[in-house]
Amino acid sequence: MQSSSLMEFQEILLPTIETALKASFEVHDFSSSAALKEMLAYHMGWSKNEDSAGHGKRLRPLITLLCTGAFDAPIENALPAAVAIEFLHNFTLIHDDIQDKSPRRHGRPTLWTQWGVAQAINAGDALFSVAQLTMLELVKTTDEAIANQGVRQLNQVCLRLTQGQHLDIAFESESEVDTQAYLTMIAGKTGALIALSATMGGLVAYQAQDRLALLSKFGKNLGLAFQIQDDILGIWGDSNTIGKSTASDIITHKKTLPILFGLQRCPEFQQEWQNEDPSPEQILHMAEILSKCGAQAYTRTQVEIYTKQAFDALDRVYSHKNAYTEALFDLTESLLNRDF
């Protein structure tokens, strides 16, 4: 459930973000390969005759803009950073889909299934550069030092993302993964970029280092809670609301937090996990065993811990409240209590 304040901001800001994304994309010279431009437009959900199905949630740029507005600073100054982060996120999705061999995203074929692996790797690389060039546009709304700081942080985050991704790929072929290693992985893969989204909101508002550190803490914990909530939905989510099969992470044998807990603490689950082709009944049974041995309770507790830390950081950084801070609190709550 979303509060009216958050919904009002979304109504105004999502079209602003979409317009800025398109404008930042159109500025580049793709004259020697219109086909490459077309691939990127397709990935971003901007192909001709396309409804909104191709779009993502634009969650990260929304966080950046709200974090800037919450300092009573002009949110348009943050637009280049907000949009750059969304491009960066989309670059990682293009390469992730190849690495995971995912055939579909947002209900449409992924780039690599449509154009082949070689062209999709290359298109991702192009979008990475679009992200960097967009971040540099901060020179127009702030100054050169802030723009350079933005690019620096964006690439430092990428080094964390690629380390998280390295672990994620490596985990697939490892029989045992401990929960601490899993948390390190998602901190890199999901936490680092959401932390950047929040931090950039403060950086463009010329905030001091201690506040930027709190924003980073807010974003990181929000990202961790968000990802772990995803893990819960991947096993116990309602198939009607999440749009996947019930217990889909058990079906795809994905090593998420509740499953790692089960493998470490629950011999009965450990045994069932060996079954490489379980029936639908066996899958539901595995989800039940996990619940019984405490995996669901453990995972929910983790979500609560990270959510509390996110709220704490938010509360400390914004001692002065306004409509934007209210929307940020609402956004955090809505992401974590979601059942979709």
Added chain:
Amino acid sequence: MQSSSLMEFQEILLPTIETALKASFEVHDFSSSAALKEMLAYHMGWSKNEDSAGHGKRLRPLITLLCTGAFDAPIENALPAAVAIEFLHNFTLIHDDIQDKSPRRHGRPTLWTQWGVAQAINAGDALFSVAQLTMLELVKTTDEAIANQGVRQLNQVCLRLTQGQHLDIAFESESEVDTQAYLTMIAGKTGALIALSATMGGLVAYQAQDRLALLSKFGKNLGLAFQIQDDILGIWGDSNTIGKSTASDIITHKKTLPILFGLQRCPEFQQEWQNEDPSPEQILHMAEILSKCGAQAYTRTQVEIYTKQAFDALDRVYSHKNAYTEALFDLTESLLNRDF
């Protein structure tokens, strides 16, 4: 044949470049995935117990440093840019090898054959960010505006590179490619990055726009001549000196400039090209047909045209000559008259 001036510079500068590359790499925090760091070190030729076989020529950073020195400016100011461009070049090689399915480079297995496609894509992405972060180090040797400009140009070049790469991949499945489209492709794929190497040498020496444009012209033409010379060696090179089979580009059915000329102008070659599994004798015969119909002469003329343009630009930008300009002229000559 190389002059003593160039050789002396290489003796001093190549170890300087290698040390700077390693120092710029070591500065990053790879604490959550040492294995990713190891992959990158392997690609760069820095694995333990490795002789120099893994190293590339470090041609691009050498050009940057020489271009700076040729303005009588301190070459150490250019080191971050020089090293960033070498990292960028290596990032493209990692992804190229996946896209081309090349099993070996510098006599060793490529990253993707050693660690799989998913990890290799990810390692390339990490090296891309290392390149960007290294370019930003220009703030220490120049200022924020130059660093900003360096990152901007690096990413604009990447957009040209990815367009060139898109065309290159697309050409593989096209039956007809015209020579103009081929030149556009190599201008993006090879010319743009060597143009950047030269331009950055002038930018860190605070040169005006007209000189930077001449440096870019020099680098672009050098890159084109270099690539087309490669095409000649790929058909008529001595297998002993180039380390590949004679007529290797005919064997791999690669659409290089002399081959495209043959397909357009030489019906006999066009016919032989249809043979999907030619014998060694037939391959040598195809190389002969190409020579007879004028493909070798045409291609050599192209090398000469671009070389002349490279020399012209060099001469105009450096009206005042010093030991560095001499080395630049020598380098250009040695690259274009090479038979290896």
